[in-house]
Amino acid sequence: MHLLVGPLKIFEAAARHNSFKLAAAELNLSPSAVSHGIAKLEREIGAKLFDREGRKLALTLDGKVLHKPVEQAFGLLRAGLLSVQSRHAEVLRLHASPSFAGQWLTPRLQAFLNTHPDMAVQIAADTDYTRFSNDDFDADIVYGDRDFSGLSAIPLGHERIVPMCAPALAERISGPGDLAGHTLIRSSLKTITWEDWLAANGVTAPTGAGMRFDRSFMAITAAADGLGICLxxxxxxxxxxxxxxxxxxxxxxxxxxxxxxxxLVFPHRNEERPAVSAFKKWLLAELAKTDDQQPSA
Structure with a gap:
């Protein structure tokens, strides 16, 4: 019976979403793997769990009977794990986009820990977007619109996108037209590009040299080192x-x-986790405080 833990987890997600596709996205599996997992479970218990009519999916009576105890079992398992963790420091396992983690969050992290001395924080900042399939992370800070199905997704406010450069270079630039001939530093993953900014300000795109980075923190560092102008x-x-x-x-x-x-993104089940709840409250308050110090758009 222990071999059914994987198929039961697949079944629980598919029944909750009423969709193999959404279950696959949550579990980081292919829809085919989800379908095979359900088929294996049906063979093992000798019962049909889903009715499939074209693209529509519905639990059978046997599926409904099985879903409730399976859902409760995984809930009890999560509660048990949280109970064990709560005997020690409450740990927030956070994934974040690299630039946000390095440029904004890390310098403020001590302030969060000072106000929550009973908590610890683990941060990963690779380039992959986590879908929480293996419960490796409690929350994620992501950049860009994604498929947030089955997740709580909290917008983190507005950010001003402006040209910036080292002071010595700024002395040679008096208006947008002076950008021609200077090195424009581009962040390839940004949703707002130099072309957008130039068009908004009625400036023809310069034909001079440029450089491109796939992360904001590298573009910002390059500009601060005097290599050009970042946006x-x-x-x-x-x-x-x-x-x-x-x-x-x-x-x-x-x-x-x-x-x-x-x-800020996290599974609905993590909404009431003390570490997630505390971090969400602190993060939004800190963003509001720092944004109030910025010039208005």
Whole structure:
């Protein structure tokens, strides 16, 4: 019977979503693997669990009878694991986009821990988007619109996207038209591009040299090192702007687009977890506080 734990987990997700496709996305499996897992479970227990009519999926009577205890069993298992964890420090296992983690979150992490001394934080910041399939993470901070089916997704507010460069370079630039001939630094994953900014300000795209990075923190660092002009979030470049390594160009003389693509994401089942709840409350309060210090868009 122990061999059925995997198929039972697949069954629980498929029954909850009423969809093999959504169950596959949650469990990071292919729809075919989900279908095979259900078929294996049906063979083992000798009962049909789903009625399939075209693309529609519905639990049979046997499926409904089985779903409730399976759902309760996994709930008890999660509660048991949380009870064991609660005997020690409450651990928040967080995944975050690399630039947000390195540029904004890490410098503030001690403030969160100071207000929650009974908690610990583990952070991973690779480039993969977690779907919480193996319960490796409690929450994720992601950039860009995704499929948030089955998840709580909380927008993390607006970010001003402005041209920034080192002070020495800024002295040679008085208006958007002066961008021609200077190196434009591009972040390839940003939803707002240099072409968007230039078009919004009525400037023809320069034909000069450029460089491209796939992460904002690299583009910001390159600009702070005097390699060119980056177009990025003042939230992510907060430390460099405050220290004077970067300065904003043009101020109110130009139109600066607004980005709103960062989200705090977690499974609905983690909503009441003390670590997730505390982090969500702190994160939103900290963002509101720092955003109030930024110039209005």
């Amino acid at each position: 990025d979030s003042t939230r992510l470049a907060e430390r460099e702007l405050r220290s004077g390594r970067l300065v904003e160009l043009f101020g109110d003389e130009a139109r600066h687009p607004i980005d709103a693509q960062h989200y």
